[in-house]
Amino acid sequence: MPLVEIQNLQLDLTVEAGRVRVLDGVDLSIEQGTVHALVGESGSGKSLTAMSLARLLPEGFAQRAGGRVLVDGRDVFALDAGALRQVRGGIVSYVFQEPATALNPVMRVGDQILESLRLHQPDRATRAEVEAWLRRVGIPAPEVRARQYPQELSGGMQQRVMIAMALAPRPRLLVADEPTTALDVTIQAQILDLLMDLRRELGMTILLITHNLGVVAEIADDLSVMYAGQVVETGPAATVMTDPAHPYTKALLASVPRLGAGNQLLATIPGAVPPAGRPPTGCRFHPRCPVAASPCGVEVPIPRSMGGGRVVRCPFAVVGAVAGKGAA
Amino acid sequence: MNLLEVEELKVHFPVRPDWRGRPTAHVRAVDGLNLSIRKGETVGLVGESGCGKSTLGRAIVRLETPTQGSVRFEGRDLATLQGAELRRARRRLQMVFQDPFGSLDPRWTIEEIVEEGLRLHEPTLTQATRRERVAALLRDVGLDPSLAARYPHEFSGGQRQRIGIARALAVEPSLIVCDEVVSALDVSVQAQVVNLLAELQRSRGVAFLFIAHDLAVVEHLSERILVMYLGRVVEAGTARQICRTPQHPYTQALISAVPSLDRNAAPMQRIRLQGEVPSPLAPPTGCPFHPRCPMAREQCRVEVPRLRVLGDGREAACHLLG
Ligand SMILES: Nc1ncnc2c1ncn2[C@@H]1O[C@H](COP(=O)(O)OP(=O)(O)OP(=O)(O)O)[C@@H](O)[C@H]1O
Ligand SMILES: Nc1ncnc2c1ncn2[C@@H]1O[C@H](COP(=O)(O)OP(=O)(O)OP(=O)(O)O)[C@@H](O)[C@H]1O
Ligand code: SF4
Ligand SMILES: [Mg+2]
Ligand SMILES: [Mg+2]
Numbered sequence: 036m037p038l039v040e041i042q043n044l045q046l047d048l049t050v051e052a053g054r055v056r057v058l059d060g061v062d063l064s065i066e067q068g069t070v071h072a073l074v075g076e077s078g079s080g081k082s083l084t085a086m087s088l089a090r091l092l093p094e095g096f097a098q099r100a101g102g103r104v105l106v107d108g109r110d111v112f113a114l115d116a117g118a119l120r121q122v123r124g125g126i127v128s129y130v131f132q133e134p135a136t137a138l139n140p141v142m143r144v145g146d147q148i149l150e151s152l153r154l155h156q157p158d159r160a161t162r163a164e165v166e167a168w169l170r171r172v173g174i175p176a177p178e179v180r181a182r183q184y185p186q187e188l189s190g191g192m193q194q195r196v197m198i199a200m201a202l203a204p205r206p207r208l209l210v211a212d213e214p215t216t217a218l219d220v221t222i223q224a225q226i227l228d229l230l231m232d233l234r235r236e237l238g239m240t241i242l243l244i245t246h247n248l249g250v251v252a253e254i255a256d257d258l259s260v261m262y263a264g265q266v267v268e269t270g271p272a273a274t275v276m277t278d279p280a281h282p283y284t285k286a287l288l289a290s291v292p293r294l295g296a297g298n299q300l301l302a303t304i305p306g307a308v309p310p311a312g313r314p315p316t317g318c319r320f321h322p323r324c325p326v327a328a329s330p331c332g333v334e335v336p337i338p339r340s341m342g343g344g345r346v347v348r349c350p351f352a353v354v355g356a357v358a359g360k361g362a363a
Numbered sequence: 364m365n366l367l368e369v370e371e372l373k374v375h376f377p378v379r380p381d382w383r384g385r386p387t388a389h390v391r392a393v394d395g396l397n398l399s400i401r402k403g404e405t406v407g408l409v410g411e412s413g414c415g416k417s418t419l420g421r422a423i424v425r426l427e428t429p430t431q432g433s434v435r436f437e438g439r440d441l442a443t444l445q446g447a448e449l450r451r452a453r454r455r456l457q458m459v460f461q462d463p464f465g466s467l468d469p470r471w472t473i474e475e476i477v478e479e480g481l482r483l484h485e486p487t488l489t490q491a492t493r494r495e496r497v498a499a500l501l502r503d504v505g506l507d508p509s510l511a512a513r514y515p516h517e518f519s520g521g522q523r524q525r526i527g528i529a530r531a532l533a534v535e536p537s538l539i540v541c542d543e544v545v546s547a548l549d550v551s552v553q554a555q556v557v558n559l560l561a562e563l564q565r566s567r568g569v570a571f572l573f574i575a576h577d578l579a580v581v582e583h584l585s586e587r588i589l590v591m592y593l594g595r596v597v598e599a600g601t602a603r604q605i606c607r608t609p610q611h612p613y614t615q616a617l618i619s620a621v622p623s624l625d626r627n628a629a630p631m632q633r634i635r636l637q638g639e640v641p642s643p644l645a646p647p648t649g650c651p652f653h654p655r656c657p658m659a660r661e662q663c664r665v666e667v668p669r670l671r672v673l674g675d676g677r678e679a680a681c682h683l684l685g
Pocket of ligand 5: 416417418542543
C-alpha cells in the first residue's frame with residue numbers, strides 16, 4: 036500500500052475575487068521509502084497539494100470540494116483535531132524554501148528543535164538528543180550552535196536546522212518544498228547529500244517539490260508533473276525524463292538549458308500558464324500544445340495508464356516513441 | 364580598443380559604525396578585479412551568493428563608486444567625465460535588474476517607462492517618432508505594442524523582464540549589464556527571455572555582461588565566462604573551457620555541483636565542498652578559497668595566488684596551475 040494516496044483531489048480557495056478551484060482532480064501516489072518529485076511551473080498547485088497532506092491550509096481559506104487524501108491509510112480530511120496533530124509532525128513533516136521565515140527569530144535554534152521533540156517524542160526531548168540531531172545534519176560544534184539564534188547562521192546552516200527540526204520527531208514522510216532553491220549550488224549539493232543519507236539511515240519517504248529538473252534526475256525515484264492544478268504525467272523518474280509522454284512534460288524538459296550543451300537556442304513553450312481558477316476548456320494545456328488536435332479544446336482528458344507505472348493525462352500520448360532521445 | 368576595461372577595481376563598503384559613526388570594518392565586495400569586454404561580446408559572470416557580482420555590475424554603470432581602480436568605457440574613465448559627456452556615456456551603458464517588479468515604476472504605463480530614456484537623451488524627437496520607436500522596441504522584445512498603455516502590474520514576470528530590456532535598448536546602448544534577469548522566472552519563460560537575449564546579441568551587436576548564478580544559462584549566452592570568489596576572479600576563459608574543462612579547484616567544484624539532467628551522461632567526478640563561503644568582512648589569508656579547497660597546501664594559506672595565463676589561453680589564480 037502506498038504511504039500517500041491522493042485521489043481526485045479538488046481544492047477551492049476563497050480569495051478576493053470569490054471562490055476559485057486551484058486543484059482540480061489531483062492524483063498522486065507515493066510509495067513507502069521512495070523519493071517522489073513534484074515539478075511544474077509556478078502556480079501549478081505543488082505547494083497546495085503538499086499542504087493538503089497534513090491539512091495545513093486554514094479551513095476558512097481552503098475548502099476541499101471533492102476527492103480524498105489518504106496518509107498511511109488515514110483519510111486526512113475525516114480526522115478530528117487530536118488525530119490530525121498526530122499526523123502533523125508525527126507522520127508528515129515539512130521543510131520549506133525560506134528557512135529564515137520558517138524559523139522563530141527570537142528563539143535559540145536548539146530550543147526550537149527541543150520544542151519539536153516535546154510535541155511528538157516527549158521522552159526523547161533532551162539537550163543531548165538536540166545536539167545529536169544538529170551533528171547528524173552536519174552542523175559542527177552543535178553545543179555552540181544550539182545556543183545561537185537563526186539570524187546568526189548562514190542560509191545553508193538554517194536549512195540544516197530546519198531539516199533537524201522536521202526529522203527529530205521521526206516522521207514517516209518528509210515534504211521538502213523547494214528546500215534548496217534559495218541556496219548556492221555547492222550548498223545545495225551538500226543539503227541534497229544530507230537528505231539522501233538521512234533517508235537511507237531512517238528509511239524515510241520524501242516528497243520533493245522542486246523546479247530544478249537536474250535535482251529530480253539526480254535523486255528522485257518517481258516523478259509527477261503538474262500543470263494548472265492537475266497532475267498531467269506521473270511515473271518512474273528515469274523513464275519520464277528520458278521518454279516523456281505528455282506534450283507538456285516534453286516541452287518542459289526541452290526548455291531547460293543543459294550545462295555543456297554550448298549555446299544553441301532553447302526550445303520554448305508559447306504563451307503563459309493560465310491564471311488560477313480560470314483554466315481553458317478541454318485540456319488545460321491545449322492553447323500552448325504543439326500537437327493539439329480538435330478534440331483537445333473541448334474534451335477534458337482523463338488520466339490514462341500506459342504501463343510501467345506511467346499515467347498520463349493526454350489521449351494522444353505515446354511512450355517509447357522517442358526512446359533513447361534523452362540519452363543523446 | 365576594448366569596449367570596457369576594468370582595472371584593479373576595488374569596492375569596499377564601510378560597515379559597523381562605532382559610536383561616532385566611523386566604520387570599524389570594511390566589506391571587501393570587489394577586491395582587485397580586472398575585466399575587459401570587446402564590442403558586441405557577451406561575457407558571463409558566475410559565483411556564489413555574496414561574491415560581489417552585483418557590486419561589480421553596479422560599479423561598472425557607476426551606481427557604486429569604486430574605492431580604487433578604474434572603469435574605462437569606450438576609451439574613457441567614467442570618473443573623469445562630467446555633464447553632457449557623462450550623460451552620453453551613461454546612455455551607452457545600461458543595466459537590467461533581477462526583480463522585474465521592483466525596477467519598474469508602478470504608476471507609469473509601459474510606453475512611459477520605455478520612452479523615458481528617449482526623452483532624456485533625444486529631447487528633440489517628436490511625440491509621433493517617439494511613439495513609433497517605442498512600438499518597434501516592444502515588438503523587438505516580443506511584446507504586443509497595443510499593450511503600451513497598460514501598467515506593469517498587468518504583466519507577468521517574463522513580460523516585465525522584457526519591458527526592462529526594451530527600456531534598456533531604447534537608448535541604443537553598446538553595453539548592457541544584466542544582473543540575474545532570468546533567475547526569478549519559470550524554466551519555460553526563462554527559455555523565452557534567454558532566446559530573446561541571444562537574438563538581440565546577434566541582431567544589434569550589443570555587448571552584454573551577463574551575471575547569473577545558473578551556470579547552464581550563462582554558458583548558453585556567453586562567449587567568455589569569469590568565475591568570481593570573494594571579490595576576485597579565480598578563473599576566466601571561453602565558455603567551453605570553463606564549463607567542460609574547468610581547471611581551478613573552485614570552478615571544478617562549482618561545475619560538478621550542478622545537478623545534471625542527463626543521467627546517462629558520464630558524470631564528472633563529483634567534488635563536494637566542505638564548509639561555507641567565508642565572510643568578505645574577514646576574508647581568509649592567502650588564497651581566499653583555501654579553507655574549502657580539497658587541494659590546498661601550506662603555500663595556499665599564506666600566499667595570494669595571482670591570476671596567470673595558462674597554456675590554452677585561459678586565466679586562473681591557483682598555486683597549482685600555470
Ligand atoms: N494565499 C493564497 N492566496 C491566493 N491564491 C493563492 C494562495 N496560495 C496559492 N494560491 C493560488 O493557488 C495556485 C497554486 O498555488 P501553489 O502555491 O500551490 O503553486 P506552486 O505550484 O507551489 O507554485 P510555486 O512554484 O510558485 O511555489 C496559484 O495559482 C496561486 O495563485
Ligand atoms: N551597500 C552595501 N553595504 C555593505 N555591504 C554591502 C553593500 N552591498 C553589498 N554588500 C556586501 O558585499 C558583498 C557582495 O555583495 P553582492 O550583492 O555584490 O553579491 P552577489 O555576488 O551579487 O550576490 P548574490 O548572488 O546573492 O546576488 C556581500 O557580502 C554583501 O553583503
Ligand atoms: S591556490 Fe591552493 S587553496 Fe587556492 S585553489 Fe589553488 S590549491 Fe586550492
Ligand atoms: Mg510552491
Ligand atoms: Mg547579486
